[in-house]
Amino acid sequence: MQAFQADLARFESLNAQVLGVSPDDVETHKKFSASLGLRFPLVADKDGVIQKRYAPGRITYLIDTNGILRFVQKGMPKHEDFLRELGKLKK
Amino acid sequence: MLETLILSAAALLIAAPTSFAAPPEAGDPAPLFEAPSTDGTIRLADYRGRKPVVLAFYYADFTSG
Numbered sequence: 001m002q003a004f005q006a007d008l009a010r011f012e013s014l015n016a017q018v019l020g021v022s023p024d025d026v027e028t029h030k031k032f033s034a035s036l037g038l039r040f041p042l043v044a045d046k047d048g049v050i051q052k053r054y055a056p057g058r059i060t061y062l063i064d065t066n067g068i069l070r071f072v073q074k075g076m077p078k079h080e081d082f083l084r085e086l087g088k089l090k091k
Numbered sequence: 092m093l094e095t096l097i098l099s100a101a102a103l104l105i106a107a108p109t110s111f112a113a114p115p116e117a118g119d120p121a122p123l124f125e126a127p128s129t130d131g132t133i134r135l136a137d138y139r140g141r142k143p144v145v146l147a148f149y150y151a152d153f154t155s156g
Contacts, residue, residue, distance in 0.1 A: 001147075001149065004145075016143050017138055017142045017144045017145070018144075018147065019146050021146060021147065021149070022148070022149050022151055024152045026127050026128065026129060029129045038129075041129050042128055042129045043124075043127075044127045050126060053122035054115065054146075055115075057148070058148065058149055058150065059148050060146065060148065061121065061145075062143060062144070063143060063145075065138070067120055067121050067135070067136070067138075067139045068119070069115055069117050069118065069121050070143075071117055072116060077145075077147060082145055
C-alpha cells in the first residue's frame with residue numbers, strides 16, 4: 001500500500017479514489033495506515049465477504065464513474081497501467 | 092452430444108467453489124459493497140457519477156504489497 005501512497009498525487013490528479021481492501025479490522029488498518037502515512041482509506045473486509053464478490057488473491061480493479069469494471073490486474077498492481085487506463089476514461 | 096455437454100456443464104458448476112463462482116471481468120458491473128474503513132463507512136455506490144475507483148485487494152496489513 002505504500003506504493004499507492006507514493007503515487008497518490010498522480011491518481012488524484014486523474015480524479016481517482018484509491019481504496020485498499022484486506023480482511024484486517026479497522027483498528028489494525030488504522031495502525032498500519034498511520035505507520036505508512038497513508039492518505040487514502042483502507043476498507044475492513046471482514047471474513048473476506050467483499051473479495052468473494054470479486055476474485056481471490058492480490059488483484060486490483062479500475063471502476064469507472066458508471067460503476068463498470070474497466071481494467072483488472074492480478075498480482076502487484078502496475079501503477080502505470082492504471083494511470084494509463086484512468087487517462088482513457090477522461091477522454 | 093447435447094446431453095454430454097449439459098452434463099459436463101453441470102459437473103463444472105458443481106465442482107466450482109461457490110464463493111468465486113463467476114469472478115466479474117472488465118465490462119461487468121462492479122459488485123457493490125458497504126464496509127467500515129479508516130475513513131468511516133465506505134459505500135462503493137457513493138463514487139458513481141463522481142470518481143473512478145482503484146480498488147486494490149491485498150492480503151494483510153504489515154506485509155509488503
